[in-house]
Amino acid sequence: MRTVEDTVAGVAADPVEELRAAVRSGFVEAVPELLAGLDQAQRRACLTALKELRKELRDDWTPTAIEAKGALLVAGAGCHPGPAGAAAWLAGGDFTSREWARYPELHAVVEAQPREWQIEVATRLAARPTRAWGWSMYPLIEAVVRRTGCEVPTGESFVRDWLNRSVDVGGPRPTLADKLRADAFTPVLLPLLFELADVGNTLTFRLSPRPGDLWTEAIGELAAAGVVDRAAVIDRCLARLLRGGRPADQRAFLDVLRALAPTPAEYAARVRDVVALLDGLSVIAGHAQGVLAELDEAGLIEPEVLHEASAVVLFRTEKKLVRAQLGWLDRAARRAPERSGAVVLSAAEAFGYADQGVQERALNVVARHRAAAGEAVLPELRFAAEALSPVHHARAGELLGVSVGGDGDDDPDTGWSELLPPVPVPSPLGAPVASAAELAEELSALLVAREPGVAAFERVLDGLVRQAHLDRAGLIEALEPVRREHPWNGTNQWGDCTPWDVRFVVAAVAGETAPRRLWDALRGKGRSPLRGAHTTVHGAVLAARMEEAAWQLTATRPPYLLATPTDATGALAAAVLVERLAGYEAAGVPAGPVDLSAALLRVGPGADETVLAAAAALTSPAGRWVAHWLRTGGLPGQPSERVLFAPGQGVRRANAYGDGWWEDVRRIAVAQPGIGAGPEGPGGERLAQEFRALLDGTEPSVARARKVYDWSRRPVTHWFAMLPWHREELAARWLDPFAQGADRDERGAGRHLPLLAEAGGPAGLALHLALAYGLGARHAEDRTAAVDALLVLAARGELDGGLLGRELGGLVACGTVLAGRLGAALTMAAETGARATVWSVLGPALPGLLGEADPSVRGLGDLIALAADCARRTGARGPVAEVTATAGRAGSGRVVKEARALRDVLAG
Numbered sequence: 001m002r003t004v005e006d007t008v009a010g011v012a013a014d015p016v017e018e019l020r021a022a023v024r025s026g027f028v029e030a031v032p033e034l035l036a037g038l039d040q041a042q043r044r045a046c047l048t049a050l051k052e053l054r055k056e057l058r059d060d061w062t063p064t065a066i067e068a069k070g071a072l073l074v075a076g077a078g079c080h081p082g083p084a085g086a087a088a089w090l091a092g093g094d095f096t097s098r099e100w101a102r103y104p105e106l107h108a109v110v111e112a113q114p115r116e117w118q119i120e121v122a123t124r125l126a127a128r129p130t131r132a133w134g135w136s137m138y139p140l141i142e143a144v145v146r147r148t149g150c151e152v153p154t155g156e157s158f159v160r161d162w163l164n165r166s167v168d169v170g171g172p173r174p175t176l177a178d179k180l181r182a183d184a185f186t187p188v189l190l191p192l193l194f195e196l197a198d199v200g201n202t203l204t205f206r207l208s209p210r211p212g213d214l215w216t217e218a219i220g221e222l223a224a225a226g227v228v229d230r231a232a233v234i235d236r237c238l239a240r241l242l243r244g245g246r247p248a249d250q251r252a253f254l255d256v257l258r259a260l261a262p263t264p265a266e267y268a269a270r271v272r273d274v275v276a277l278l279d280g281l282s283v284i285a286g287h288a289q290g291v292l293a294e295l296d297e298a299g300l301i302e303p304e305v306l307h308e309a310s311a312v313v314l315f316r317t318e319k320k321l322v323r324a325q326l327g328w329l330d331r332a333a334r335r336a337p338e339r340s341g342a343v344v345l346s347a348a349e350a351f352g353y354a355d356q357g358v359q360e361r362a363l364n365v366v367a368r369h370r371a372a373a374g375e376a377v378l379p380e381l382r383f384a385a386e387a388l389s390p391v392h393h394a395r396a397g398e399l400l401g402v403s404v405g406g407d408g409d410d411d412p413d414t415g416w417s418e419l420l421p422p423v424p425v426p427s428p429l430g431a432p433v434a435s436a437a438e439l440a441e442e443l444s445a446l447l448v449a450r451e452p453g454v455a456a457f458e459r460v461l462d463g464l465v466r467q468a469h470l471d472r473a474g475l476i477e478a479l480e481p482v483r484r485e486h487p488w489n490g491t492n493q494w495g496d497c498t499p500w501d502v503r504f505v506v507a508a509v510a511g512e513t514a515p516r517r518l519w520d521a522l523r524g525k526g527r528s529p530l531r532g533a534h535t536t537v538h539g540a541v542l543a544a545r546m547e548e549a550a551w552q553l554t555a556t557r558p559p560y561l562l563a564t565p566t567d568a569t570g571a572l573a574a575a576v577l578v579e580r581l582a583g584y585e586a587a588g589v590p591a592g593p594v595d596l597s598a599a600l601l602r603v604g605p606g607a608d609e610t611v612l613a614a615a616a617a618l619t620s621p622a623g624r625w626v627a628h629w630l631r632t633g634g635l636p637g638q639p640s641e642r643v644l645f646a647p648g649q650g651v652r653r654a655n656a657y658g659d660g661w662w663e664d665v666r667r668i669a670v671a672q673p674g675i676g677a678g679p680e681g682p683g684g685e686r687l688a689q690e691f692r693a694l695l696d697g698t699e700p701s702v703a704r705a706r707k708v709y710d711w712s713r714r715p716v717t718h719w720f721a722m723l724p725w726h727r728e729e730l731a732a733r734w735l736d737p738f739a740q741g742a743d744r745d746e747r748g749a750g751r752h753l754p755l756l757a758e759a760g761g762p763a764g765l766a767l768h769l770a771l772a773y774g775l776g777a778r779h780a781e782d783r784t785a786a787v788d789a790l791l792v793l794a795a796r797g798e799l800d801g802g803l804l805g806r807e808l809g810g811l812v813a814c815g816t817v818l819a820g821r822l823g824a825a826l827t828m829a830a831e832t833g834a835r836a837t838v839w840s841v842l843g844p845a846l847p848g849l850l851g852e853a854d855p856s857v858r859g860l861g862d863l864i865a866l867a868a869d870c871a872r873r874t875g876a877r878g879p880v881a882e883v884t885a886t887a888g889r890a891g892s893g894r895v896v897k898e899a900r901a902l903r904d905v906l907a908g
Helices: 015-024 028-036 040-057 063-079 083-090 104-111 115-127 138-148 156-165 176-181 186-195 215-225 230-243 247-260 264-268 271-279 282-297 304-313 319-335 337-352 356-373 375-385 390-400 436-448 454-485 499-509 537-554 574-587 593-602 609-616 621-631 689-694 716-720 727-733 735-743 749-758 765-775 780-795 801-814 819-831 835-851 860-874 881-887 894-906
Strands: 640-644 666-670
Touching: 015 028, 015 040, 015 063, 028 063, 028 104, 040 063, 063 083, 063 104, 083 115, 104 115, 104 138, 115 138, 115 156, 138 156, 156 186, 176 186, 176 215, 186 215, 186 230, 215 230, 215 247, 230 247, 230 271, 247 282, 264 271, 264 282, 271 282, 271 304, 282 304, 282 319, 304 319, 304 337, 319 337, 319 356, 337 356, 337 375, 356 375, 356 390, 356 894, 375 390, 390 894, 436 454, 436 499, 454 499, 454 537, 454 716, 499 537, 537 593, 537 689, 537 716, 574 609, 574 621, 593 621, 593 689, 609 621, 640 727, 640 765, 716 727, 716 749, 727 735, 727 749, 727 765, 735 749, 735 765, 749 765, 749 780, 765 780, 765 801, 765 819, 780 819, 780 835, 801 819, 801 835, 819 835, 819 860, 835 860, 835 881, 860 894, 881 894
Parallel strands: none
Antiparallel strands: 640 666
């Protein structure tokens, strides 16, 4: 066993050196004894040496250094004369390697200090946020508070630590409730738990099967025993539920409320809070609804509360809650007939519900109590009845004494005015960067942007070339502050080139990096798209452009780049490209092969005669090729086609939706142009190597189970901007990420669908299949983006509703797209006023939805109801065989009922 004498053997009898030796050796056990022999002057002298040692050890995380840091922490706490400095020392982020606050040596050093010093240190530490998982000064603070009897800290960090450290396991021990009952902190800290976020898992973690060994149960026991103020805890719990938050937290605090078990009188005194809960999470709204119904039946609340509750619940999407509300209304009118008028008007709010079964229940409530309600309610009931499904029109007309649904949107003679968004106009890139100072500002903004846009990157890349041509020395000077803040270190976090790697070009401007060495700097992952697990052909194109730009600004020094687009989609106006080439010829500058290839793929088809004539006047090889490219129409579009696989070649599905075949047994391939790499120039010129790889055909694949690329961390907008006139090829190449949003619940790919919708080129099978996946995506933000893309295509007249509908019908039938998600997306589109567009998709989808899909598929009834609504409002007519067959089946299931309504609408 080490002793102090062993540690300081050979060290002169200098207290500073003795303490320093003990700290450096990591002998934390010796520190309290060495500190005890020092006076305040000696401790201040030691503090200077300890600070120097701290700097030395700051970035050293070897086992020896970690032990030394523990001793350093204890010694520094004892040497600081002021509590503020001691607290700052103890809270240092470089002491997070171990939970030193549990070590008795630190407690001994702190306890040796004056009482007021201890209290202030504990108070300051408790006010600081916890900086690392598992590392906290809580044990030290707790010991000081319990020893001195000072006020219990109430900061969030201390409360959270108290919560987490109360949940210990192992060995015989009292239950959590018993432990909290004996804890003097409980009356102060337990009410503050309701202010914390992300505590749901802790509150619902059961330590053992014993009652009271769960936070939610323990809180109920303590409130009942009077350890905490029961009324205050109930109020705090309701307030926490009203504030909202993560579902796990909300469910946990609902469990607390149930454990508290407020009496009817206690709930009645807080009835306004309970009514407000009806607008919360489904399970919370259900609990509040049950509580209010019991209070109403007991006569403890005003009758108006029922109607307030109905106004909230009957507009929720959960059918269980809506049916329960209609049942509550029915019971209220039976119990008190004088309330029938208000009851039937409340029930009529459900006439517009999407589910025919719910509409029927609401109509039943009205039918039972209409006579008792009197004639005064008829005008409002007749107006509300117009929202009923056509299947209920006849019954509603008999009940209300008026024709229902005879006029209006379901009359084809009235017409339908489709509301679609305006066709998006691409944002121009704007004038080139005018000065080195302006370029430095734009470069700095690009490097700190979370997702640099196409315009920002292209302006910076072109600006580097322009300003280097005008005044390279001035450019270097202007960029110096940016280079210091964002140095190029020759590495790349993802291995694939991104817009942030423009720092390579900046370094080349300053002469720090040799041109054409970008891929070497990126660890050799590039050039060939097969090299490196995280590289893409798009990254190779981006890297090639920056490599060549770096070489050009030091060698040929062109006045600008050719491929800089004229708008944010990546498109380049043909007239601008011709004008730029003419400037190159006048300056005697050759075009860079990569720059020219990128420019050619960004030029759209259909140049006018004036542009063609100007191109024909160009004399350089690049100019002649551009003239030929424009005259022959550029790169022809590559159509996508379906590739069918033999049975048994698919990939087995293994996810939450059951066992089946991946949809990509029907995969999209891209056919190659007849001449491979695109139109040749008059001299046999070909596109640069990287662009030929970009245009390679998409292999028909069944590898959906292999994750492609994490689009949430990729510059996908820049990928799309490389082929702004070839969205079909892009959709085919990246079909898997779109599909994974639907059949593997991935997030993020769908948000790029509007980019494809706004791009140029044909909209074929691949694009419509990608859109189909987006409409069935797991995450709501991806579905919303898919709806935006759908409406943009419709506004541009490029939506093939029949193609999209047939694909959706097949995807729902095979389970790749869930009917409920698709229904939510198409309902969103219909509610914008695009019901004719939605019908153009749902009409062709009906054979797959009703002829191939399982009738019990969740959400299928909603889809058919949406189809009926759109058909009725837009005046669609004409029988559909599968609808007629489904409507003729026996039974009263939701799908059958909705099919009957749709059949009647289509029959006029």
